[in-house]
Amino acid sequence: MSNWPAETKYISHSTARIDAPAKLTGQARYSSDIQANGWLYGMILRSKWPAAKILSVNLEAALKIPGIKAAVTVKDGPQTIRYYGEEIAAVAGTSKQACLDALRVIEVKAEPRHEFVVREDDAKKENSPPVWEGAANASAPHVRESGSVDTAFPECAAVIEGFYTTPVQIHHPMETHGNTVSWTDEGVTAWASTQGISSVRDGLAGALKLDHSKVRVITEYMGGGFGAKFGAGVEGVLAAKLSREAKAPVRLMLTRFDEALAVGNRPSSFQKIKIGATADGTLHAFEMENYGTAGIGAGGDSGGGGGGADIPAPYIYKVPNTRVKQSHVAVNAGSARAFRAPGNPPASYGMESAMDDLAVKLGMDPLELRLKNDPSEIRQREYKLGAEKFGWKQKYQKPGSSPGVVKTGIGCAGAAWPAGGASKSTQGEAQINPDGSIEFRLGVQDIGTGTRTVIAVVAAEILGLKPEQITVRVGDTNFPPGPGSGGSTTCASISPTVFDVCTKALEQLQTQTGIADARGENWFVACKKLGVSPLVVHGQWQQGLSSDHACGVQFAEVEVDTETGLVTVKKILGVHDCGLIINKITLESQINGGIIMGLGYALYEERVMDNLSGVVLNPNFETYKLPGIADVPDIEVVLINMPERGVIGIGEPATVPTAGAIANAVANAIGVRVSSLPITPAKILAALGKVPPPVNA
DSSP: OOOOOSSOSSTTBOOOOTTHHHHHHTOOOBGGGOOOTTOEEEEEEEOSSSSEEEEEEEOHHHHTSTTEEEEEESOSSOEEEOSTTOEEEEEEESSHHHHHHHHHHOEEEEEEOOOOOOSHHHHTSTTSOOSSTTSOSBOOOEEEEESOHHHHGGGOSEEEEEEEEEOOEEOOOSSOSEEEEEEETTEEEEEEOOSOHHHHHHHHHHHHTOOGGGEEEEOSBOOOOTTOOOSOHHHHHHHHHHHHHHTSOEEEEOOHHHHHHHSOEEOOEEEEEEEEEOTTSOEEEEEEEEEEOOTTSOOOOOSSSSSOSOOOSSOSSOOSEEEEEEEEBOOSSOOOOOOSSTTHHHHHHHHHHHHHHHHHHHTOOHHHHHHHHOOOHHHHHHHHHHHHHHTHHHHOOOTTOOOSSEEEEEEEEEEEEOOOOOOTTOEEEEEEOTTSOEEEEEBOOOOSSOHHHHHHHHHHHHHTOOGGGEEEEESBTTSSBOOOSOTTOHHHHHHHHHHHHHHHHHHHHHHHHOOSOOSTTHHHHHHHTTTTSOEEEEEEOOTTSBOOOEEEEEEEEEEEETTTOOEEEEEEEEEEEOBSOSBHHHHHHHHHHHHHHHHHHHHTOOOOBOTTTOOBSOOSTTTSOOOOGGGOOEEEEEEEOOGGGOBOOOTTTTTSSHHHHHHHHHHHHHSSOOOBSSOOHHHHHHHTTSSOOOTTO
């Protein structure tokens, strides 16, 4: 497929991150570190009502607070509030305390609506208070059907029915959403914590009615996004308006509480699955009814992107007779946003749980059931390779047969990421100086995944230099346009672009200097012949150097203490196809991170809302549990290098099958299914009949 070098020195090997020294020494400047001259603090006044009509907002008292330089409202006229924490106004001042004092004295006249709903099952009731006027909270189900489900199920030798649920998951990046924005007569400059500098520029330009050329967005470093940091956001627009009013830069970074309320989450899912197979284990019929909530956000198919509540089903397996009904349930909570492999982790969890339950009914090894029904040749290869390394045949035992109080179990699950691919409009440039130094400039952002290093590795390989000899500048909309970092598209977008820039650079050096091969040792000789003027070379994404669609499988081994209900994940083995590996060590880091995120989804994470106040009750890292270093198991990563496919992304598929594999391992250990995430000690004990089921479990 591709023209990538067959033998490589850096590509497909491990290169230390070129930005590691800056991060380790604290020199790396994140958006939350920016302190432009004369900068002010910005803070947002959020609604204390989950449903209300805002009649008026009076900012006069706030503007009289010492140190306050500006105050603005979200809307000029009346405003309808649909969730606790929705933005109403914002202030900018010389200190945090001044801003806090100003927020307290803003006069808001409102008509609170005392009826609201924050739980999906409550919202589905016919008499539930509507989140949106004139519309039912539960959308009419949309149906997809193939074959003849009603006649197929009676033909099955084994049929199981299960109800598998997943909670709302909050993104919670280490660096919260926010910006430092400076609005001057020359235009707007925003230092943004974003996955898409171009989308932030477009959003600010549109909201502020400015030409795109008047808006510059810079992201030197950013501390995590996971799909929720695209676009300017309300906070970005408010920071810009405050800067205009105050005639000074404004830094408005959200609090951890804000993160839990207003800037995205993964929708919940409530999956009623019926699945059947013939006597030899061939899947024959599948039926699913699913609903979930994206808060006040819209529904829609999330199989490849977006923040809707639908999930892809039946997930990855081939079933000739299917019926899928899905609906979206609105509640008075912040809108969902895309979250790492949107739709796929809950789909994998539900389907893979049902597959293991069906295997028990059939009396089959669950791995054999997967091999029989998975149409992907790549996943077939991954399952077989992973099973051998994991020792599946030696470790697998009948569910619940593990002896003793602390029981062990194993499970597996598969993943697909059908989107990905590349942004074909990606461009880049390199400035080659007479002293041989070279600087690459791309309007892409490094969100922590090693994009700078990928650029340096590709350039060093093609030019015959060392990665440390390549200067990389990214994260500026003044550079040639690059892709947003989402959907596993970044590496597949920029690698072919850098390849093209390098190829053209060598061609132009040959033309200008007469040196036939300017790579390696000849590079500096050729550059000297440029004279005093640097050579600037432009390039763009090229067809045939990258592709899309990634697969992966994971195996989990757990211990379950049947007296305390504690689940300890001992080992995760992940086997993933990677197309052409660019940098092995950062690729492994991506997969490790995806597995750890999936572990949190399986065992710990769940947004808890108060149905009396509409507030998120666990908004911080003390009450919203994320995996810590003590929770991380032994992780083994097996990479399948497929250079013939070109470059593909790995950000999404690494997180997808983790929860399903862990859930199946738990069921294998204790002999009974815990059918809702997260798998807490209370749910384990309830499944074993030792305590009553948790409320709302």
